[in-house]
Amino acid sequence: MGEALSPAAKADSAASTAPHRRVRHPGTVQVLATGIPLLLLAAAAVAAPWLPIPDAGAIDLGSSLSPPVWADGGGWDHVLGTDQLGRDLGARLLWGARLTLLIAFSSTILGAIVGTTLGMLAGYVRGWTDFAISRVIDAQLAIPFLLLAITIMTARGQSVGAIVAVLAIIGWAQYARVIRSEVLTLRSRPFILGLQIAGASPARIIFRHVLPNIADTLLVLATLQVGYVILAESALSFIGLGVTSPDISWGAMLADGRELMTSAWWLVAFPGLAITLVVVLISLLGDGLKARYDPRAGAR
Amino acid sequence: MSGAEPLLDVRGLCVECDDPLGKIIPVEDLSFALAAGDIVGLVGESGSGKTTVLRGLTGQLDANCRVIGGSVSFRGQEVLTRQASHLDRIRGSEVGVIFQNAMTSLNPVLKVKTQINEMLRAHDTIPHDQRPQWMRQQLAQLGFLDPDRVLGSYPHQLSGGMAQRVAIAVATCCRPSIVFADECTTALDVTVQAEVVRLMRDLAEQQGTALLFITHDLALVAELCTRVIVLYGGKVVESGTIDQVMQAPHHPYTRALLDAVPLFAERRRLVGIAGLPPVVREGFSGCRFAERCERAVAECRAGAIPWTTLGPGHGYLCIRPLEAGAF
Numbered sequence: 086m087g088e089a090l091s092p093a094a095k096a097d098s099a100a101s102t103a104p105h106r107r108v109r110h111p112g113t114v115q116v117l118a119t120g121i122p123l124l125l126l127a128a129a130a131v132a133a134p135w136l137p138i139p140d141a142g143a144i145d146l147g148s149s150l151s152p153p154v155w156a157d158g159g160g161w162d163h164v165l166g167t168d169q170l171g172r173d174l175g176a177r178l179l180w181g182a183r184l185t186l187l188i189a190f191s192s193t194i195l196g197a198i199v200g201t202t203l204g205m206l207a208g209y210v211r212g213w214t215d216f217a218i219s220r221v222i223d224a225q226l227a228i229p230f231l232l233l234a235i236t237i238m239t240a241r242g243q244s245v246g247a248i249v250a251v252l253a254i255i256g257w258a259q260y261a262r263v264i265r266s267e268v269l270t271l272r273s274r275p276f277i278l279g280l281q282i283a284g285a286s287p288a289r290i291i292f293r294h295v296l297p298n299i300a301d302t303l304l305v306l307a308t309l310q311v312g313y314v315i316l317a318e319s320a321l322s323f324i325g326l327g328v329t330s331p332d333i334s335w336g337a338m339l340a341d342g343r344e345l346m347t348s349a350w351w352l353v354a355f356p357g358l359a360i361t362l363v364v365v366l367i368s369l370l371g372d373g374l375k376a377r378y379d380p381r382a383g384a385r
Numbered sequence: 386m387s388g389a390e391p392l393l394d395v396r397g398l399c400v401e402c403d404d405p406l407g408k409i410i411p412v413e414d415l416s417f418a419l420a421a422g423d424i425v426g427l428v429g430e431s432g433s434g435k436t437t438v439l440r441g442l443t444g445q446l447d448a449n450c451r452v453i454g455g456s457v458s459f460r461g462q463e464v465l466t467r468q469a470s471h472l473d474r475i476r477g478s479e480v481g482v483i484f485q486n487a488m489t490s491l492n493p494v495l496k497v498k499t500q501i502n503e504m505l506r507a508h509d510t511i512p513h514d515q516r517p518q519w520m521r522q523q524l525a526q527l528g529f530l531d532p533d534r535v536l537g538s539y540p541h542q543l544s545g546g547m548a549q550r551v552a553i554a555v556a557t558c559c560r561p562s563i564v565f566a567d568e569c570t571t572a573l574d575v576t577v578q579a580e581v582v583r584l585m586r587d588l589a590e591q592q593g594t595a596l597l598f599i600t601h602d603l604a605l606v607a608e609l610c611t612r613v614i615v616l617y618g619g620k621v622v623e624s625g626t627i628d629q630v631m632q633a634p635h636h637p638y639t640r641a642l643l644d645a646v647p648l649f650a651e652r653r654r655l656v657g658i659a660g661l662p663p664v665v666r667e668g669f670s671g672c673r674f675a676e677r678c679e680r681a682v683a684e685c686r687a688g689a690i691p692w693t694t695l696g697p698g699h700g701y702l703c704i705r706p707l708e709a710g711a712f
Contacts, residue, residue, distance in 0.1 A: 285503065297492075298493065
């Protein structure tokens with residue numbers, strides 16, 4: 086291929102320098118700006134037992150319902166105020182974050198694994214497998230969330246494991262449905278056909294070639310799902326089916342504070358804010374990660 | 386065709402597809418043979434069944450389609466009745482496919498390196514530790530100046546021509562004895578097209594690869610191929626060597642296709658073919674081209690048209706053929 090170089094061959098020296106140019110990846114700032122606060126929160130939640138904060142369970146009726154430090158009657162002893170039993174709200178929020186985040190992440194991951202696997206299987210294999218999985222998805226989506234939760238909680242007892250299971254069961258169908266339709270369009274793409282003709286095994290095609298292509302969808306879905314699951318867990322705890330005393334979650338705190346909402350606004354405002362903030366941060370993190378790590382993003 | 390045993394021998398291939406309105410026969414009674422080093426053009430307009438032929442031959446028909454007749458033998462061994470595992474082995478190491486759009490025939494989220502490696506991995510032709518070296522050589526042969534950079538790139542970082550050459554590398558890295566090229570130059574501009582054509586010819590001449598070149602571009606076929614098969618409505622309407630078919634077409638459809646090729650030197654009007662190819666359903670009889678043919682008479686629609694053989698691999702499917710040399 087020595088001296089007689091075609092135009093196409095000449096072009097590649099210029100075009101292929103592109104991947105090596107130093108450019109700031111899109112989304113880096115967003116990932117850092119949302120990821121760092123979330124990491125700090127998670128680290129603080131994990132380290133809560135060793136942090137110099139008031140005991141979250143210590144009852145002090147003398148200082149019950151004291152407002153946050155900046156309001157009238159507030160003090161530095163309890164920066165975010167106290168609840169009706171005089172327990173420090175800040176400490177409770179941090180302890181609540183432990184269970185809230187644990188439940189949210191484990192049920193999201195569990196739901197994602199089950200849903201994605203079934204969705205890819207249905208979309209790739211088609212035929213009876215697809216029919217069976219699709220009908221189960223339809224059935225799952227038709228079952229009301231609360232009914233399912235009540236049934237499982239009464240049957241299995243109220244435990245963290247049961248809550249995670251309920252939330253995962255509610256979540257998987259969503260993944261399966263979206264992933265299935267993504268895979269349906271992917272499997273007819275020529276590169277998949279090429280691999281099939283080359284004799285690559287279905288498992289290899291699914292996990293090595295299909296999965297990376299749906300990773301961005303999966304990421305966006307999962308981040309939306311984390312938010313949804315946090316809200317669902319709060320709702321469960323709010324109606325008394327979720328985390329129960331002495332365990333703390335943000336939803337349970339909301340439920341505890343609702344009767345005093347008019348006189349002690351901080352009881353619901355801070356857990357509510359915490360939920361909102363985390364859900365928003367996770368959604369933004371998902372967007373940022375997609376922009377940052379999707380190899381196709383650079384082409385747009 | 387030389388007297389040698391053909392690599393691929395297709396006889397009477399029939400494909401049938403289910404359709405809400407009844408059964409469709411997209412390919413009927415297709416026969417051809419490919420020997421080592423052959424470059425055969427399979428020509429037809431959109432909807433004439435070219436891609437279905439490819440899918441039928443490689444065992445990748447859609448779920449609602451199936452092969453209902455004929456035989457496909459590879460090196461003398463029947464492959465249509467083989468079990469899937471056997472077919473996989475033959476397909477993988479002996480058959481490569483190059484698709485129309487390079488951008489969609491490469492996985493957008495994997496590096497070139499990974500994709501070629503996947504092909505090498507699918508059938509252990511090259512030992513693991515020699516693969517990087519092998520990949521570099523392959524790309525260098527395809528005219529890349531900096532194989533390492535290309536290997537480390539994602540498809541979207543390549544230009545269209547580069548991506549098509551990478552697709553050729555993926556299809557041919559295992560030294561297949563047969564390559565099916567499905568409209569693989571259609572999406573490229575002419576300079577890159579010329580380059581790809583040159584690569585294909587090298588492949589056939591230097592490595593003895595048999596090439597089935599599926600296209601609607603007769604000019605390209607004339608330049609690249611040794612033989613041509615003209616497909617219409619899923620049936621072969623004419624076949625022969627390039628000279629036989631191009632110089633003296635017998636079937637009016639071939640004539641019409643040739644008239645639809647722009648020739649600037651001759652300054653003649655470009656003649657199109659009115660209408661679309663028919664969707665052939667079960668029970669169809671008569672000439673498929675009759676609706677669009679100006680020479681058609683009542684007999685053309687009446688019953689099955691016999692194949693007229695003029696020589697080995699040379700013949701046509703018409704009862705009112707054009708006179709040889711009647712331009």
